[in-house]
Amino acid sequence: MTFTNTLAGVALIPLPERFYMRSTGMVAKDLLGRLIVRKTSDVAMTARIVEVEAYFGEDDPASHAARGITPRNSIMFGRPGIAYVYINYGVHYLLNVVTGREGVAGAVLIRAVEPISGIDAMVKNRPVKNKFNLTNGPGKLTKALDVDIKHNGIDLTSSENELYIATGAVEDFKIDKSPRVGISSGKELLLRFSIKGNPYVSRV
DNA sequence: CATCTGATGGTCT
DNA sequence: GACCATCAGATGA
Numbered sequence: 001m002t003f004t005n006t007l008a009g010v011a012l013i014p015l016p017e018r019f020y021m022r023s024t025g026m027v028a029k030d031l032l033g034r035l036i037v038r039k040t041s042d043v044a045m046t047a048r049i050v051e052v053e054a055y056f057g058e059d060d061p062a063s064h065a066a067r068g069i070t071p072r073n074s075i076m077f078g079r080p081g082i083a084y085v086y087i088n089y090g091v092h093y094l095l096n097v098v099t100g101r102e103g104v105a106g107a108v109l110i111r112a113v114e115p116i117s118g119i120d121a122m123v124k125n126r127p128v129k130n131k132f133n134l135t136n137g138p139g140k141l142t143k144a145l146d147v148d149i150k151h152n153g154i155d156l157t158s159s160e161n162e163l164y165i166a167t168g169a170v171e172d173f174k175i176d177k178s179p180r181v182g183i184s185s186g187k188e189l190l191l192r193f194s195i196k197g198n199p200y201v202s203r204v
Numbered sequence: 205c206a207t208c209t210g211a212t213g214g215t216c217t
Numbered sequence: 218g219a220c221c222a223t224c225a226g227a228t229g230a
Contacts, residue, residue, distance in 0.1 A: 053222070062222070064215095072215060090212030092223050109222055139223045204223090 005037065005159045005166075007046050007117055012037050012166040014157050020080030024099040024106035028054040029175060029193050031097070031108055035116065035168040037159070038145045045118030045145055047135060048168060049110060050198040054191035055096070057105035065105035075153055076105045083163065085142075085152040092139030093148045097156055097165065111138045111192070113145075114200040137202045 005012040012035060020027055031052050038045045055063040055076075064073040064086075075084045076098055084096040084107050100106040113135045115122055122144035128134050135141040142148065147163060156164045174196040194201045 055222070064222080067216090070215075086215095086222090087213065088221065089223050090214070090221095094222060096222085111222085137223070 005039075005044075007035070012046070012159065014159050014164045014166055015081070017079070017081045017157050020097060020099050020157075021101055022099065024054045024056055024108060025191050027097070027099040028052045028108045028191060031110075031165070032173050032175070032193055032195055033168050035166040036110070036113055036145065037164050037166050038118075038147065039162045040121070040146065043118055043121040045121055046116045046166075047113035047122075047141065047145065048116055049112075049165075050114050051110075051112035051192070051194035051201050053109040053111050053193075054099075055107050055109060063105065063107075065107075069105075073105070076107050078102060081155065081157040083151050083154045083156050085147065085149055087149060088139075093142040094138045095142050095147050095151070109138060110141065112136045112194070112200050112202045113141045114198060115144070132199050134200075136200045 015034065019030070031049050034049050036047045036049060057063060057065045058068065060066055065076045069077050072086065075082060078098060079102050080098050080100060082098045084098055085093055088094055095110045096107040098107050115135055122134055125146050126134060126140065126144040135144050151163050154161055154163055158164055175193050
């Protein structure tokens with residue numbers, strides 16, 4: 001079964017590698033409004049990115065890369081446009097996109113998305129009473145989109161892949177910049193962005 | 205509404 | 218052996 005990568009008749013064009021080969025903060029902001037495309041053997045899902053968070057290298061105490069390269073975080077130092085997926089609290093998979101040029105650590109955590117198509121499949125993956133609870137958190141959206149560790153290292157710039165990020169409609173998004181919680185070193189970089197007022201933005 | 209807790213596994217000290 | 222880029226459910230006000 002093959003899918004034509006379109007949504008409402010409009011082609012879902014992947015963002016190119018050069019999109020990600022910029023400063024992590026810029027990429028984070030620019031990812032708002034873009035579309036995550038997830039294709040399975042029998043279903044296609046799309047969702048709009050509505051909240052992101054930037055993680056840098058050794059200057060960012062909250063980053064996995066803060067203490068240099070390790071087997072787990074090595075993808076953060078690699079090519080831009082690649083997915084960095086890891087399990088956290090032993091329970092949830094978190095989806096990031098690697099940014100910056102190769103050799104420099106950086107990634108953007110996808111914190112919340114708005115379901116656009118294939119919503120029935122998402123609900124099947126992650127049953128909820130309230131639809132606004134489906135994908136309004138980093139662990140929730142991976143469950144709904146069936147994203148897990150097998151996507152660690154996947155190229156998000158290719159529409160051939162079962163997971164990629166498409167351009168989406170460019171609109172005038174309002175940015176709500178707020179600090180990360182739980183960091184008190186004084187060096188925190190405070191780069192969380194969301195589409196203000198979107199009902200799928202996470203609540204913490 | 206706010207605050208707490210258990211689940212659960214990989215990574216790093 | 219401690220620490221988490223989380224979440225759902227429980228409890229109390």
